[in-house]
Amino acid sequence: MPHSAELPHAIVIVGAGGHARVVADLAELGGYVIAGFLDDVAPGRKGTPFCRAAVIGGSEQLSVLADAGVRQAAVAIGDCEARLAYADRVTAAGMDQPVFCHPTAAIARDTTLGPGTVVMAGGIINPAAALGANVIVNTAASVDHDCSIEDGVHLAPGVRLGGRVHIGRGAWIGIGAVVRDGIRIGAGTIVGAGALVLNDLPAGVVAFGVPARVVREVQHAEAAHR
Numbered sequence: 001m002p003h004s005a006e007l008p009h010a011i012v013i014v015g016a017g018g019h020a021r022v023v024a025d026l027a028e029l030g031g032y033v034i035a036g037f038l039d040d041v042a043p044g045r046k047g048t049p050f051c052r053a054a055v056i057g058g059s060e061q062l063s064v065l066a067d068a069g070v071r072q073a074a075v076a077i078g079d080c081e082a083r084l085a086y087a088d089r090v091t092a093a094g095m096d097q098p099v100f101c102h103p104t105a106a107i108a109r110d111t112t113l114g115p116g117t118v119v120m121a122g123g124i125i126n127p128a129a130a131l132g133a134n135v136i137v138n139t140a141a142s143v144d145h146d147c148s149i150e151d152g153v154h155l156a157p158g159v160r161l162g163g164r165v166h167i168g169r170g171a172w173i174g175i176g177a178v179v180r181d182g183i184r185i186g187a188g189t190i191v192g193a194g195a196l197v198l199n200d201l202p203a204g205v206v207a208f209g210v211p212a213r214v215v216r217e218v219q220h221a222e223a224a225h226r
Contacts (some may be wrong), residue, residue: 010035011098012065014086015076016045016055019136023076023118024051026100035070038062059086062093072096075116075134080170080188084152087116087134097134105137114151132169150187168203177212190218 011032013020016039024034036056039045045055062073073095077083090097097116101107105123114133119125122140129143132151137143139157147161150169155161159173162181167173171185174193179185184200191197192208201207205214 009033010070011072011074012036012038012056012062012070012095013074013076014038014059014062014090016042016050017076017078019078020076021051022120023074023100024053026102026118026120027074027098028052029103030098030100032072032098035065036061059089062089062095066093066095070095072098074098074100074118078136078154080152080154080172083134083136084170090116120157126163144181156193174208188218 009032011027012035013024016037020037027034034053036053037050038057038059038061039055040058043058046057048055073090074097075083075086075090077086099113099117101119102121104121105119107125108127110127111125112130114131116134117131119137120139123137124142126143126145128145129147131149134152135149136154138155141155141157141159143161144163146164148166150167152170153167154172156173156175158176160178162179164182165179166184168185168187170187171189173191176193177191177195179197183197186201186203188204189201190206191212195208195212196210198211204218206216206218207214
């Protein structure tokens with residue numbers, strides 16, 4: 001790459017796991033050329049091919065790539081707090097985070113999507129919904145009207161949110177969970193797969209079942225491996 005040359009269609013992807021594969025597909029559908037993937041978890045992967053590109057190092061490469069003219073980065077890490085932490089590193093390196101929406105997603109015209117947010121295949125965002133930065137709306141998940149989704153939330157595949165739902169920063173809503181209209185879910189809370197949320201949930205708890213009930217507080221190791 002030429003030093004300090006602007007490369008508007010190049011993007012680096014932070015992460016090199018399953019979620020990164022999906023984000024890479026969205027990036028290429030959006031016309032980007034992937035400059036490489038960054039992986040802090042397995043340094044030994046440096047130089048190995050991945051998704052039609054290669055793992056080129058760890059997050060220390062962000063500033064190197066920025067100096068080389070790469071101005072865009074996507075943080076493709078499923079863990080909510082880790083995703084937000086890496087997003088801060090991307091910003092510190094002077095890079096922007098584009099929003100990616102799969103061509104089959106349905107996005108109402110008056111929604112707000114923060115930087116780094118991704119909407120996967122079949123995702124639905126209805127009118128007057130506001131999503132913060134680095135939110136994941138995974139495959140076939142839906143967000144109904146007037147919802148407020150804070151930074152770093154992960155809505156797993158098949159999640160259904162009724163209207164006027166509020167979800168706090170870094171919460172994880174598991175596969176196929178259904179959240180009734182008007183519900184508030186606190187920051188960092190984990191909702192189990194297939195749960196039916198009929199009542200508000202506080203911050204930092206694990207809840208599952210039909211109807212969903214709080215079963216314990218989120219443990220550190222549990223939060224780190226979402």
